[in-house]
Amino acid sequence: MKKIFAANWKLNKTPRETEAFFVEWKSKAGDLNSSEIVFFPPATSFDSMAQSLSGSSMKWGAQNCYSEVQGAFTGEISAKTVKAMGGHYVLLGHSERRSIFHENDILISKKVATVQKEELIPMLCIGESLSERETGNTMYILKSQLEAGLSHADPRKPLAVAYEPVWAIGTGKVANPDQIRDAHREINHLIQGFGFPGTTPILYGGSVKADNAKELISIPHVDGFLVGGASLEVSSFLQICKANL
Ligand code: PGA
Numbered sequence: 001m002k003k004i005f006a007a008n009w010k011l012n013k014t015p016r017e018t019e020a021f022f023v024e025w026k027s028k029a030g031d032l033n034s035s036e037i038v039f040f041p042p043a044t045s046f047d048s049m050a051q052s053l054s055g056s057s058m059k060w061g062a063q064n065c066y067s068e069v070q071g072a073f074t075g076e077i078s079a080k081t082v083k084a085m086g087g088h089y090v091l092l093g094h095s096e097r098r099s100i101f102h103e104n105d106i107l108i109s110k111k112v113a114t115v116q117k118e119e120l121i122p123m124l125c126i127g128e129s130l131s132e133r134e135t136g137n138t139m140y141i142l143k144s145q146l147e148a149g150l151s152h153a154d155p156r157k158p159l160a161v162a163y164e165p166v167w168a169i170g171t172g173k174v175a176n177p178d179q180i181r182d183a184h185r186e187i188n189h190l191i192q193g194f195g196f197p198g199t200t201p202i203l204y205g206g207s208v209k210a211d212n213a214k215e216l217i218s219i220p221h222v223d224g225f226l227v228g229g230a231s232l233e234v235s236s237f238l239q240i241c242k243a244n245l
Pocket of ligand 1: 172
């Protein structure tokens with residue numbers, strides 16, 4: 001199975017900056033066809049992303065979408081539009097969506113179902129906070145977020161999961177290899193219990209950088225990375241995308 005290297009650009013880059021990124025990328029990347037490379041730009045750059053990636057095997061997706069595909073929902077993004085523009089994935093339940101925008105598991109589960117219905121792949125983000133880890137509740141949190149997030153999902157349709165410990169996101173603190181191995185093994189076990197295939201990719205996210213990517217990609221059940229800060233520069237994200245070569 002191809003490793004997945006995904007760039008979560010969050011609220012960064014204008015359409016022009018997106019185009020400039022890919023001009024540089026094309027001059028430096030070389031052959032990355034043995035991996036799946038995915039970009040999550042802000043919605044304002046979907047169009048320049050689609051144009052920049054046309055003719056390449058790289059994919060893109062949305063960082064969020066609404067649970068309905070059309071109607072009176074001012075300010076929201078439709079999975080139908082993402083699909084129509086050539087997107088492949090939608091990131092759902094990112095910890096910033098959960099904490100800053102107060103998204104709960106019920107809403108996230110509806111979004112997962114909608115994204116699957118539109119024939120896009122939901123990349124469901126789950127992960128424990130520092131206090132949940134320190135009180136020994138990590139596995140309980142992973143189970144409850146998965147169980148709730150997947151409650152309306154179709155196990156016959158594609159899914160990806162991103163394990164992102166909240167305390168490791170944007171902090172420079174990476175979970176240690178044992179913590180990552182244990183969490184990914186548990187997630188793999190749990191999703192099979194919910195009827196999803198054991199081959200469902202599980203990405204790690206949280207302060208992945210060029211200098212730790214090689215070590216982390218060799219951990220069992222780490223099928224790729226979801227990268228924030230280090231995906232904004234061509235050189236650092238390229239090094240991460242080559243971690244398994
Ligand atoms: P980070 O972000 O790589 O900057 O820690 C990861 C994420 O939020 O997906």
